[in-house]
Amino acid sequence: STTWTEDLDPLRPLLQLCMDRYYISPGQTNAELFGRGMSCSYGPLGMELRRNLLEQWWHSVTSGSRAQVFGINTLSSSKDGETDGGGQVRMVESEKLKQLLQQDVSKELILQDVQALLQRSPSVRTHLLQGALEQFLPSLELVNRKLPFGLAETGLCFQPSDGSGCPAEATQTSLVWFCSPRTSSQWLDHWTRQRLTWWRKFALSPSDFSSSDVPAEELVEAASRGVRIIYNFPWGQEPLETLWSRGDAELMQTHKGARSKLQCRNGRKTVPHVISVTGNVDRGLMAFLSNSLQLLKREDSKQRLQQRKVLKLHPVLAPVKVALDIGRGATVELRRVCEGLLQEFMEAKISVWPGYLDTMPTSMEQLNAKYDEMGVLFTVVVSENTLESGLLQLRSRDTTIRETMHISEIKNFISRYISAADKI
Amino acid sequence: STTWTEDLDPLRPLLQLCMDRYYISPGQTNAELFGRGMSCSYGPLGMELRRNLLEQWWHSVTSGSRAQVFGINTLSSSKDGETDGGGQVRMVESEKLKQLLQQDVSKELILQDVQALLQRSPSVRTHLLQGALEQFLPSLELVNRKLPFGLAETGLCFQPSDGSGCPAEATQTSLVWFCSPRTSSQWLDHWTRQRLTWWRKFALSPSDFSSSDVPAEELVEAASRGVRIIYNFPWGQEPLETLWSRGDAELMQTHKGARSKLQCRNGRKTVPHVISVTGNVDRGLMAFLSNSLQLLKREDSKQRLQQRKVLKLHPVLAPVKVALDIGRGATVELRRVCEGLLQEFMEAKISVWPGYLDTMPTSMEQLNAKYDEMGVLFTVVVSENTLESGLLQLRSRDTTIRETMHISEIKNFISRYISAADKI
Numbered sequence: 068s069t070t071w072t073e074d075l076d077p078l079r080p081l082l083q084l085c086m087d088r089y090y091i092s093p094g095q096t097n098a099e100l101f102g103r104g105m106s107c108s109y110g111p112l113g114m115e116l117r118r119n120l121l122e123q124w125w126h127s128v129t130s131g132s133r134a135q136v137f138g139i140n141t142l143s144s145s146k147d148g149e150t151d152g153g154g155q156v157r158m159v160e161s162e163k164l165k166q167l168l169q170q171d172v173s174k175e176l177i178l179q180d181v182q183a184l185l186q187r188s189p190s191v192r193t194h195l196l197q198g199a200l201e202q203f204l205p206s207l208e209l210v211n212r213k214l215p216f217g218l219a220e221t222g223l224c225f226q227p228s229d230g231s232g233c234p235a236e237a238t239q240t241s242l243v244w245f246c247s248p249r250t251s252s253q254w255l256d257h258w259t260r261q262r263l264t265w266w267r268k269f270a271l272s273p274s275d276f277s278s279s280d281v282p283a284e285e286l287v288e289a290a291s292r293g294v295r296i297i298y299n300f301p302w303g304q305e306p307l308e309t310l311w312s313r314g315d316a317e318l319m320q321t322h323k324g325a326r327s328k329l330q331c332r333n334g335r336k337t338v339p340h341v342i343s344v345t346g347n348v349d350r351g352l353m354a355f356l357s358n359s360l361q362l363l364k365r366e367d368s369k370q371r372l373q374q375r376k377v378l379k380l381h382p383v384l385a386p387v388k389v390a391l392d393i394g395r396g397a398t399v400e401l402r403r404v405c406e407g408l409l410q411e412f413m414e415a416k417i418s419v420w421p422g423y424l425d426t427m428p429t430s431m432e433q434l435n436a437k438y439d440e441m442g443v444l445f446t447v448v449v450s451e452n453t454l455e456s457g458l459l460q461l462r463s464r465d466t467t468i469r470e471t472m473h474i475s476e477i478k479n480f481i482s483r484y485i486s487a488a489d490k491i
Numbered sequence: 492s493t494t495w496t497e498d499l500d501p502l503r504p505l506l507q508l509c510m511d512r513y514y515i516s517p518g519q520t521n522a523e524l525f526g527r528g529m530s531c532s533y534g535p536l537g538m539e540l541r542r543n544l545l546e547q548w549w550h551s552v553t554s555g556s557r558a559q560v561f562g563i564n565t566l567s568s569s570k571d572g573e574t575d576g577g578g579q580v581r582m583v584e585s586e587k588l589k590q591l592l593q594q595d596v597s598k599e600l601i602l603q604d605v606q607a608l609l610q611r612s613p614s615v616r617t618h619l620l621q622g623a624l625e626q627f628l629p630s631l632e633l634v635n636r637k638l639p640f641g642l643a644e645t646g647l648c649f650q651p652s653d654g655s656g657c658p659a660e661a662t663q664t665s666l667v668w669f670c671s672p673r674t675s676s677q678w679l680d681h682w683t684r685q686r687l688t689w690w691r692k693f694a695l696s697p698s699d700f701s702s703s704d705v706p707a708e709e710l711v712e713a714a715s716r717g718v719r720i721i722y723n724f725p726w727g728q729e730p731l732e733t734l735w736s737r738g739d740a741e742l743m744q745t746h747k748g749a750r751s752k753l754q755c756r757n758g759r760k761t762v763p764h765v766i767s768v769t770g771n772v773d774r775g776l777m778a779f780l781s782n783s784l785q786l787l788k789r790e791d792s793k794q795r796l797q798q799r800k801v802l803k804l805h806p807v808l809a810p811v812k813v814a815l816d817i818g819r820g821a822t823v824e825l826r827r828v829c830e831g832l833l834q835e836f837m838e839a840k841i842s843v844w845p846g847y848l849d850t851m852p853t854s855m856e857q858l859n860a861k862y863d864e865m866g867v868l869f870t871v872v873v874s875e876n877t878l879e880s881g882l883l884q885l886r887s888r889d890t891t892i893r894e895t896m897h898i899s900e901i902k903n904f905i906s907r908y909i910s911a912a913d914k915i
Contacts, residue, residue, distance in 0.1 A: 089629075089633060092565075092625075092629055107566065108563075108565045108566055108625075108626070111561035115562060130837040130840075133834075137534075139516075140532070144658075155586065157584075158583075159581055159612075161580070164609065165606075178593075190585075202532070205517055210848075211850060211851055213848075223647055234568075234582050410557075424637075425635055
């Protein structure tokens, strides 16, 4: 993988747009975290995009997959952290540590005390796998000891630093799939197809998403096979999700080899094999942003050639579906119409941008340019005409075509548009 | 607040049910965390209940409140943690610390090195307020410098231990509201009413939820007034959400007193006052579970008096809306019918429990008892009759009444039932 500072240029237009348009919070450190595919501080639009992405992932893995998958929610820190990530990063109460160091005793005694404090301090997780392995036993009753089934979770994990002493955060998605040993290879293929199809579903250019087998020398210890879902960023390939066929060693180790407890009814009694599917939400989000950013040439109203930036995010993922604005006419009345529409959209859970509240004068051209960069699907303009005839203007981000529509039809039109895009 | 071990008894029936019915993972430590209102390891039903709760909170504070509230997502750790919680808990790489301690140098040098490592190690947040205060400036552009507006966030926080050296996790909800100084008192009242109404909306006995002013001696440093939303647990009162009127001191401090940057257009130029609304998701979840658990006497089919436990969670919160089971008839065909229904429910985003997959023989009575403890809203039984006439049996958790319904009507019936409950 590449470091951000080396290959700054291909990333810059995307980063700038993300900071300007409320996807990520401003600041160099924050942009660097984002660029490296780590969790960063997100603005309102980034936050909503992330929610949508997590929601879609969850739906596709649990209810949408026709497989038996249950959700769980485990802790991000544990007291006996030696099994998970080797207890690399620990949450230490700094006052306690300082007190120990300032004792007036020998170096050896201080060393012992600090070691004991470290041992007591919870270690933070680096992945979600361990939590799911621990939940295997309580879940067996749920499925009546029948294979296959899966446990899904999304949550915060911490990555140890590469020597800087400063661990970073990453939000992961995890599906841990338990199946019979003889079917594990087929299931790995099944989930690889399922995951790749999912990523491509939301892509503007699906061929930028691909899968590739992990070379033998890069296999993690427990794994016999691995597959990566890869995105082709302008600055190189990066993995978004990784699938491993892990056998039963880790499951046995987690449950201290209690083979009889782990056995499932599956024709004969077997300890299941484990397939893990681990994704990086923050890098996935960046992949979709990068994939959907189009730089287009266009002529402005004075025939000057300008660059038009459009964030063509999939309708289901787009954080703002509709922007509501007002044109010419009596401001007070037009705003009242907008408020009614706003309420109607919100009740239908369609996210709206209340552009009509903005009191800064802007041309329609500037407004459209801004909304295109925000990835807003449709812009609705309420004007004098609306008060007279109920007709308003609707502009599409993707076609840039403006059409006239009756105010009573607008909510259903947009609802249908989004759910049609969801079903393709 | 009470400690769990002292007042074990009133909590035990709830804890046992939560462990038996997949709300929380088994184990004494986990049950203790849950009982203390901290994050614990959740099973599939607890996980889904938590999702629903967070979703409802989010909706009520952002789109449902008619106020301008934007979502944000900040980091749970920060490098310059001295401002947030005083950097009490830090993420330390334990190998690095051990290396420093094992150096063959003087105690003083080791001390210096360890202090420097602590300084570099990110501190974890104890609350979400600081993140929102930092996002105030980038958000000003969004609202065109106009007050009032709010920033909402939900996320993981860490509570320092009371001397044990072992910090605990808690998931918080946070609304940080920026308003003009002269309206801050009214806004505190507004949000208190709004929050109390929200908690009561989902309660079986709303009077168990109340609000009370924080006594002067318990006010946090920055606050001039505080209100707590309290739940009356069987073992005593505990706060679920706390509102503080905090003035402008912390906002000024976060932005190093840059008054001119912070000023908003609000008649005259003013630095806004801050109102914080902070909730504990895990304790809120326990409040709703405790509130909805009913212990009823009932006669079984042999006229023996038995205790019936029903988890009467609000239809919107209930983690499982429908259980699908099969009665008498050709199993293969009946299962096929169930699979069709399952798909239909899932597409409508109605969570289903695939009871028909269970191959253990159970009486309908046992099944109903189990589903009542799980809080399942409706049980649908597909039988021979369904294959002939399309009619199935529908049992309601709350009325225990069984009715016959045509298979084509079932999905819409349940959809309408849930959205009607949502609108009350």
